[in-house]
Amino acid sequence: MINCAIAGLGRWGRALVEAAQGEPRLRITRAVEPDTGGAAGFCAAHDLSLAASLDDVLADPTIDAVLLATPHSLHKRQVIAAARAGKQVFCEKPLALRHGDAAEMFAACRNAGVTLAVGHNRRFWPSMQALRAIAASGELGTILHVEGHNSNENSQAITQGWRLSPEESPGGGLTGAGLHVLDGFVSLLGPARQVYARLSERAAGPPPLDTATLAIEFVNGVSATLATIRATPFYWRVHMFGTKGSAEVLDEGTMVLRTSGGAPATTRYPAVNTLTAELAAFADAVERKQPFPVPEADVLATLAAFEAALQSMQSGHPVACHMAYQ
Structure with missing residues (x-):
């Protein structure tokens, strides 16, 4: 125990x-x-x-x-x-x-x-686990681009507290919601080389009305775009494009596979409690059964891209990620 x-x-x-x-x-x-x-x-x-x-x-x-x-x-x-x-x-x-x-x-x-x-509990979504497996298998051919989106209207109910602080949650919805997508990208593609980001603020709120958009270049040559909005109903999308096909995750249990000449094939996976799953993985790591499945290198790579995005929002220019990932 x-x-x-x-x-x-x-x-x-x-x-x-x-x-x-x-x-x-x-x-x-x-x-x-x-x-x-x-x-x-x-x-x-x-x-x-x-x-x-x-x-x-x-x-x-x-x-x-x-x-x-x-x-x-x-x-x-x-x-x-x-x-x-x-x-x-x-x-x-x-x-x-x-x-x-x-x-x-x-x-x-x-x-x-x-x-x-x-x-990073969305690492444990069955659909994202399946997407990582398909990407690693080579089924999609050479990966060229990934698109991602995470909207989360939880901010509509938050009228005070640290989650509204620019110091605690900078970059609009990037810290609370968009970071899930960014971590998903890193789990699929590895570290980023450069980020060009923009924060568009309609109203300070509360609740805040803003959008964060990122254009990312990864070390392996893949490009990506990411958008996150705090004030609209929940929406998730991670869509990976390759030379032989594409795979699109739409929520915790849904993935759509598209291949040349074929009709889109939708797969639905059984729901799991992802918080329980990540705590079980934590227990495994504490008991030295297996490492926690969000490795240190990925956490640092995600934060290097996150930090570059925040700097880009301030400067208005593309920003290279931490030199350790060049």
């Missing part, structure tokens, strides 16, 4: 607690949440004791791992503190807003001999 504490009991932190109930190797027993009054009922319902602080949890010898669903700017300090305390770490994406900070976190966990797993 891996005894865990969770920091952050907002919408996503609560979803992680409930998802962990489907993984018998993880038992969340303690929670850290500044809004103790708002969290009291949830903690009582899930048999969680509220801790005074994360430091209190890290000093508890009965806690083996911490799950972090906290504001992005807190991740670096929290991850490094957890590593120094010998705790295994699961941290929600984005791990950091800067590539260099993420590299420091991975180094701290590696030096401490603990796992650092980053919660």
Whole structure:
């Protein structure tokens, strides 16, 4: 049994607690949440004791791992503190807003001999797993281009808090929603070489009305475009184009395959609880059964492209990604 504490009991932190109930190797027993009054009922319902602080949890010898669903700017300090305390770490994406900070976190966990797993839960979508398999098989021929989109109207319900802060969530919808697509691109294509990005802001809100668009060149020569909108109903699309065909993922369980001379073939995959799946993968990594399936190199490559996108939005010019990926 891996005894865990969770920091952050907002919408996503609560979803992680409930998802962990489907993984018998993880038992969340303690929670850290500044809004103790708002969290009291949830903690009582899930048999969680509220801790005074994360430091209190890290000093508890009965806690083996911490799950972090906290504001992005807190991740670096929290991850490094957890590593120094010998705790295994699961941290929600984005791990950091800067590539260099993420590299420091991975180094701290590696030096401490603990796992650092980053919660890119859409890696566990059956449709995206199938797309990676098709891309790797060569069935699509030479990959030339990928298009991606993620819209998520959750921001319509957010009128205050850190998720609306340009410091915590820069780049419009890129941090909260678009980063899922960017990580999907990296999982398919590897690191990016250059990003040209634009943030178009219609109204500051709340809720904010903006669009983020990216044109990306990958090291392997593939081009890509990405768009994300915070204020429209949920929509997901990752469409990979090759010389022999294309494959388009439309949601968690739907993929459309197109080949020359043939009718489009739609495949639908059984639904899975992706949060439970990623927590099961975290347990596997803690038990040293297999590495967490979102490797450090991919996390850093995604953040290198993300950081370049933010710089491009400011400068209005294409920006090369971190030199480690040239």
